[in-house]
Amino acid sequence: MNSLIDDLYNIHEGDTCIIVANGPSLNAIPNSLLNKFTSFGCNRIWERDGFYPNYYVAVDRWVPRENEEEFARLESTVLLPEGFEWDAEYYFRHDYHPMWVMEKNLYHGYLREKGIRWIGVPHAMLQIAFFMGFDRFLCVGLDNTNTGKHFYEKEPVHREVDPELWDYGFAILRDCFIPRLILNISEETAVEALPRADWRNFV
Numbered sequence: 001m002n003s004l005i006d007d008l009y010n011i012h013e014g015d016t017c018i019i020v021a022n023g024p025s026l027n028a029i030p031n032s033l034l035n036k037f038t039s040f041g042c043n044r045i046w047e048r049d050g051f052y053p054n055y056y057v058a059v060d061r062w063v064p065r066e067n068e069e070e071f072a073r074l075e076s077t078v079l080l081p082e083g084f085e086w087d088a089e090y091y092f093r094h095d096y097h098p099m100w101v102m103e104k105n106l107y108h109g110y111l112r113e114k115g116i117r118w119i120g121v122p123h124a125m126l127q128i129a130f131f132m133g134f135d136r137f138l139c140v141g142l143d144n145t146n147t148g149k150h151f152y153e154k155e156p157v158h159r160e161v162d163p164e165l166w167d168y169g170f171a172i173l174r175d176c177f178i179p180r181l182i183l184n185i186s187e188e189t190a191v192e193a194l195p196r197a198d199w200r201n202f203v
Contacts (some may be wrong), residue, residue, distance in 0.1 A: 005079070005090040006108040012038060013133030020045060020053060021186075022150045024142025028187035033203050037138065039123040046070045049137075049154035055079060055130060059094070059121045079128060087095045092116065092128065099123065099169050101176040106131055119169040120161060126173050126182065137182045138202060144170075144191045167193045 018037040021024065022045060031050045034042040036187040039052030043063050056076035058064060064071040064086040071086065093115025102116065111131055118124040126137055143149075144163050171193035174182055184191050 005092050005111045008090065008128075008132050009106070009110075010106045010131075010133035012131045014135050015133070016136040016138065017129050017132075017134040019122060019125050019129065019137055019139045019142075020051075021139065021141040022152075023105070023141040023145070023189075025088075025143050025186045025188040026141030026147050029166060029199055030203065032139070033199060038134075040129060041076065042121040042125060044070070044150070044152065046074070047150075048153075052076060055125075055128070057125050058084075059118060059124050070173070073139045092124075094118075099172050100200065101172060102127060102130075105113065113131075120166055123166075123169045123173060126177075130177060130180065135180050137177075137180070138199075139182065140186050140192065140199065141184045142184050142189055142191055142194075144189060163190055167191055170194050 016037050018034060018039045020034060020041045022037055022043055034051045039053040040055045042057050044067060045053060051075050056074055056078045059081055062086065077087040079090045079092060080086060081094045082091045092111040093113065095115040095117045095156060097117055099117045099119060111128065116124060116127040122142060129137055144166050170191055174193055182194050183197045184194040185197045185202060187199065
């Protein structure tokens, strides 16, 4: 029986987290940094040797469907949208409207009652982390290109993203998170909406 996601409200209040996307630039980031902070991973992050995120998020059904064995072996705390037929510790509601400014003053039932909107899984990870009370969000592997490439070599299916639309989503979150800070510390990135910092300053 899964627990209510309400239980995660503000449990990391004031802390720093690391949001791990799967772009090719993730290969430049050492595990010492990934393991230093409470971490959120997504999709096929299990391809990364020596790193196991504290929290794992998927928002597309193809992820568990196409990777059943790997998904079943996850040791992370798993969070999935309501209605997914796969097991998770927590479920959150998907608000299917276009992304817009989220409330600053959340409450215990927010992710279950109002839910969140996203364009890609990094947007969802950021909002879940915000709900948990984190104060600073360090993003790595956030290349945001339309090449369909990831940090791992094997590409079972070629999937591309719309960089401008994704950037719009990051701009929305950047503004509604204020005064909390989202930093893109990826080695390489096409994201223009988020302030940049050198990952070496956080090791």
